[in-house]
Amino acid sequence: MRAKIRRWLTIVIGFVRDRPLGAAGALVILLMVFAAVLANALAPYDPLENDYGAMFQAPGGQHWLGTDSFGRDVLSRILYGSRTALWVGFCSSLFGTTIGALIGVACAYFGGKTDLFTQRFMDILLSFPLIVLALVVVAVLASGIWNVILAISTPMIPRAALVVRSSALALRQMAFIEAALTLGASHWRVIFWHMVPNVMAPYLIMLTAFLGQAILLEASLSFLGLGVAEPTAAWGLMLRGAAVEFAERAPWMALFPGLAISLAVFAFNTFGDSLRDALDPKLRLM
Numbered sequence: 001m002r003a004k005i006r007r008w009l010t011i012v013i014g015f016v017r018d019r020p021l022g023a024a025g026a027l028v029i030l031l032m033v034f035a036a037v038l039a040n041a042l043a044p045y046d047p048l049e050n051d052y053g054a055m056f057q058a059p060g061g062q063h064w065l066g067t068d069s070f071g072r073d074v075l076s077r078i079l080y081g082s083r084t085a086l087w088v089g090f091c092s093s094l095f096g097t098t099i100g101a102l103i104g105v106a107c108a109y110f111g112g113k114t115d116l117f118t119q120r121f122m123d124i125l126l127s128f129p130l131i132v133l134a135l136v137v138v139a140v141l142a143s144g145i146w147n148v149i150l151a152i153s154t155p156m157i158p159r160a161a162l163v164v165r166s167s168a169l170a171l172r173q174m175a176f177i178e179a180a181l182t183l184g185a186s187h188w189r190v191i192f193w194h195m196v197p198n199v200m201a202p203y204l205i206m207l208t209a210f211l212g213q214a215i216l217l218e219a220s221l222s223f224l225g226l227g228v229a230e231p232t233a234a235w236g237l238m239l240r241g242a243a244v245e246f247a248e249r250a251p252w253m254a255l256f257p258g259l260a261i262s263l264a265v266f267a268f269n270t271f272g273d274s275l276r277d278a279l280d281p282k283l284r285l286m
Helices: 004-018 020-038 074-110 112-126 130-141 145-153 156-172 177-180 186-223 235-239 250-279
Strands: none
Touching: 004 020, 020 074, 020 235, 020 250, 074 145, 074 156, 074 235, 074 250, 112 156, 112 235, 130 145, 145 156, 145 177, 145 186, 156 186, 156 250, 177 186, 177 235, 177 250, 186 250
């Protein structure tokens, strides 16, 4: 047990020393998770409570980050909004990356027409920008948190499929795959027991990298009125409507949610890049 703890500490210390920017991103992510989990205790006010006597209050001692057009505390809504951002971001990234990874492994394993037709369909999906494809899906399904998650997951599927497929193609030609088939293992056993565990490195990299994109997409959809609906606390909703209308009168209404979105996306992107560098054997040898 002590050896395992010592080994993990060595890995963490080495990661912090070699990739300080990625470590800083990881620290921001941990703080974000901490704020989301303990939002009930950390938030000074109810994020949904309207106080018309405190509308447009500037940041100060009573409201550290000010209030919005309904008198709601901006800090409290940012803390609760981190829950929405993390939940939608994690679920979207998990669903999109997992489905895409399974498609990529299956295409690499079966090859032939299955791989050809699937990859051409993935190419069609890739031809659309992320936000456009997400807008199409959410416009068809209507708003709602689970529809938003599905809409954000959809454009991530082809990207994950292509990345994982490239790693799985090399695995398909290896001797241990042929040995498993020779011993009578079924196709799906080979895929799930022998190939999927060996593509976990690119899977984890894509999962982490997509989290930042998912948070940004959720904020964009909410800003456009197609994402999470009021009165749910969400960073994109805080930028929409009154925050734009009263940008000159109460700039803090847009400033602080915008900073929260930027910081979260930056943290996940830097941590994802550092994780890729740490897990990629080619980059480790350079």
